Amino acid sequence: MNTEFLQDSELFHLPLFATSLAIGLLIGLERERSPSARAGLRTFALVAMFGTLAAMLTEKTNATWFLVGGLLIVGFMTIAAYFRHQDDSSADPGTTTIAAIIICYGLGAIVWYGDTKLAVMLAIITTILLYFKTELHGITQNLGRRDLVSILQFAVLTFIILPILPDENFGPYLAINPYQIWLMVVLISGVSLAGYVALRMLGERHGAVLLGLFGGLVSSTATTLVYTRLSNNNQYFIQLAIVVILIANLTVLIRLVIVSSVVSPNILPQLLPVLGCGLLFGIGATVYWWRQLNQHSNIPAPEISNPAEIRTAASFGLLYAVVLFFAAWLSDIAGSRGLYAVALVSGLTDVDAITLTSLRLFELGKLEAAETVIAISLGIMSNIAFKLGLIYFIGSALIARRCATGMIATGCGIGLALFVFVA
Numbered sequence: 001m002n003t004e005f006l007q008d009s010e011l012f013h014l015p016l017f018a019t020s021l022a023i024g025l026l027i028g029l030e031r032e033r034s035p036s037a038r039a040g041l042r043t044f045a046l047v048a049m050f051g052t053l054a055a056m057l058t059e060k061t062n063a064t065w066f067l068v069g070g071l072l073i074v075g076f077m078t079i080a081a082y083f084r085h086q087d088d089s090s091a092d093p094g095t096t097t098i099a100a101i102i103i104c105y106g107l108g109a110i111v112w113y114g115d116t117k118l119a120v121m122l123a124i125i126t127t128i129l130l131y132f133k134t135e136l137h138g139i140t141q142n143l144g145r146r147d148l149v150s151i152l153q154f155a156v157l158t159f160i161i162l163p164i165l166p167d168e169n170f171g172p173y174l175a176i177n178p179y180q181i182w183l184m185v186v187l188i189s190g191v192s193l194a195g196y197v198a199l200r201m202l203g204e205r206h207g208a209v210l211l212g213l214f215g216g217l218v219s220s221t222a223t224t225l226v227y228t229r230l231s232n233n234n235q236y237f238i239q240l241a242i243v244v245i246l247i248a249n250l251t252v253l254i255r256l257v258i259v260s261s262v263v264s265p266n267i268l269p270q271l272l273p274v275l276g277c278g279l280l281f282g283i284g285a286t287v288y289w290w291r292q293l294n295q296h297s298n299i300p301a302p303e304i305s306n307p308a309e310i311r312t313a314a315s316f317g318l319l320y321a322v323v324l325f326f327a328a329w330l331s332d333i334a335g336s337r338g339l340y341a342v343a344l345v346s347g348l349t350d351v352d353a354i355t356l357t358s359l360r361l362f363e364l365g366k367l368e369a370a371e372t373v374i375a376i377s378l379g380i381m382s383n384i385a386f387k388l389g390l391i392y393f394i395g396s397a398l399i400a401r402r403c404a405t406g407m408i409a410t411g412c413g414i415g416l417a418l419f420v421f422v423a
Contacts, residue, residue, distance in 0.1 A: 013056065013112075016052055016111050016112055016116075017049055017052055017053075019111050019116055019119070019120070020048040020049045020051065020052040020107070020108040020111050021045050021048065021049055022120075023048045023104065023107050023108065023111070023119060023120065023123040024044040024045035024046065024047060024048030024049065024104055024108070025041060025044070025045050026123050026124070026127055027044050027048075027100055027103075027104050027123060027126055027127055027130070028040055028041040028042070028043060028044030028045055028104075029041055029127075030127050030130045030131050031044060031097060031100060031130065034097070043101070044100075044101065044104050047074055047101055047104050047105050047108065048104050048105070048107060048108035048111075049108060050070060050074065050105065050108065051070065051104070051105040051106060051107065051108025051109040051111075051112075052108040052109065052111050052112045053070075053108075054066050054067045054069075054070035054071075054105075054108075054109060055067055055108070055109040055110075055111075055112035055113060056112050059112070067109060070105065071102065071105055071106075074101060074102065074105045075098070075101075075102055078097070078098045078101050078102075079098060096130065096133075100126060100130060103122070103126055104123075104126075107119045107122055107123055107126075147197055150193060150196060150197065150309075151193070151197070153309055153310060154186075154189055154190065154193050156310070157182075157185065157186055157189055157310070157313050158186050158190075161182060162179070162182050162183060162186055165178040165179040165182050166178055166179060167179035167180070171325065172325070172328075172329070176321055176324070176325065180360065181317055181320055181321050181324070182317060184263070184317075184320055184356045184360075185313050185314075185316055185317045185320070187259060187262060187263070188259070188316060188352050188356075189312075189313050189316075191217060191255060191258060191259065192217060192218045192219065194217060195213075195214040195215065195216070195217025195218040196214075196217075196218045209243075209247060209290075211223075211244045211247075211248075212243065212244040212245070212246065212247025212248045212250075212251065213247060213248075213251050215244065215247075215248045215251075216247065216248035216249065216250070216251025216252055216254075216255065217251055217255055220248045220249050220251065220252045220383075220387070221349070221350075221383075221386075221387060221390070223244065223245065223248040224245050224248060224249070224387045224390060224391065225390060225394065227240075227241035227244050227245055228241060228245070228390065228391050228394045228395040228399065229394060229395075231395055231396070231399050232394070232395060232396065238396075238398065238399055239289070239292060241395075241399060242289050242399060242402045242403055242406075243286065243289055243290050245387075245391070245403050246282065246285070246286040246289065246403060246406035246407070247286060249282070249384065249387065249406070249407060249410065250279055250282045250283065250286060250406075250410065252351060252380070252383070253275045253278055253279045253282075253380070253410075254279070256271075256275060256351070256352075256355055256376065256380075257271070257272065257275055259352070259355060259356070259359075260355070260359060263356065263359045263360070263363070264359040264362055264363050266362075266363075266369075267359060267362055267369060267372055267373070270369045270370065270372075270373050270421070270422070271372075271373050271376065273417055273420075273421045274373055274377055274414055274417040274418055274421060274422065275414070276417075277413040277414065277416060277417035278380070278410045278411070278413040278414035278417065279410070279413070280413060281409040281410055281412055281413030281416075282406055282407070282409050282410035282413065284409060285405045285406035285409040285410075286406050288405075289402060289405075289406065316350070316352070316353070319346075319350060319353050320352075320353045320356055320357065323342060323346045323353040323354055323357045324356075324357045324360060326342050327339050327342045327354070327357045327358070327361065328361065328366070330342055331361065331366065331367070339358070339361075339367070339371065339375050340374065340375060340378055342354065342357075342375075343358070343375040343376070343378040343379040343382065344378055344379075344382045345382075346379065346382075347378065347379030347380065347381070347382030347383045347386075348382050348383065348385075348386040349383075349386065350383075351376075351379045351380055351382075351383045354375060354376065354378075354379035355376050355379060357375075358371075358372045358375040358376050358379075359372065359376075370422050373418070373422055374418060374422060377414050377415075377418055380411075380414060381411045381414060381415070384407045384408075384410065384411050387407070388400065388403065388404055388407055391403050
């Protein structure tokens with residue numbers, strides 16, 4: 001199509017109205033399926049085009065009342081349509097449809113102002129929200145008071161505490177940055193909270209794979225401890241506990257990839273082969289034990305503390321700051337060997353702190369990529385050793401030996417990858 005011809009033609013703005021029409025048809029198509037909705041396919045299509053027309057008139061006449069007046073007209077007409085059909089008191093009051101029409105009008109308006117991609121994306125999101133009404137209601141019903149408190153606590157960590165912290169380096173080696181430290185707390189709490197909420201929503205309808213996956217996102221150490229104790233109280237759960245523990249520990253590697261991709265994407269070409277090899281070796285052993293497991297229903301979910309609690313977050317922030325300081329100090333005194341010593345010690349209880357520390361030092365140019373990968377790998381293997389000891393002393397020799405096959409396989413995979421790709 002000749003663009004210059006269209007530019008001089010009265011049809012130059014036709015593609016904008018066509019986009020508005022498509023947006024209105026998309027949202028209206030979903031509303032057409034709702035028996036209680038007073039607006040359907042044609043209404044939404046007309047409202048979207050009306051929004052574009054009102055925006056065009058506003059721009060050409062420099063009178064904002066066209067746009068505002070159009071919004072008021074659409075709102076009053078939609079509300080009036082519902083007032084005229086109040087015969088059935090049990091019917092849907094229509095607030096969702098009214099909100100959807102107003103959004104549709106607004107999307108039509110921003111199409112005129114050139115934000116076409118944004119309008120289309122918001123139209124798709126709106127349609128998704130309207131379509132998955134039942135599923136969204138199910139999610140809210142499965143969330144209890146504890147879950148809502150967890151989400152609110154995470155919001156406090158992210159939107160109240162984080163913005164007021166100074167983004168400056170303090171202390172020896174300029175290793176302490178309050179904003180960056182708390183940002184890592186928010187990141188880890190966010191990943192853990194996703195697993196925590198998922199575990200709470202599962203209720204009693206889950207299997208070993210999901211329990212291990214979400215338990216590993218929250219805390220692989222806590223999951224290991226809980227299911228080791230379960231296996232002591234009930235011999236029925238030994239095989240189940242093995243599978244859940246092994247999957248939770250494999251999830252740590254996936255978790256670290258997610259964290260690394262956010263904090264330091266440049267390290268991924270060196271880190272992915274190492275973690276991927278450990279994951280591959282660990283999956284091989286885990287699949288063997290999973291095949292030995294008969295399918296169980298009503299498996300109890302672990303009682304794991306809320307990772308977004310202020311006390312939990314502050315404890316992790318303090319641990320991360322301490323590890324960051326000692327890593328910078330020992331790296332300055334003893335080079336990479338000092339960092340490796342910190343990795344072995346801190347990895348015993350928490351692999352996130354040494355991972356974030358190593359990534360931070362890498363981003364600051366104080367660590368090479370190979371040294372960063374080695375430090376993270378040592379932290380993982382130290383954490384594996386700690387959890388194996390935990391299983392041995394709290395559980396039975398049987399579960400310790402079986403879990404050792406998967407955990408040691410993961411460690412061997414990481415060690416082999418370090419020798420091949422890093423050494």
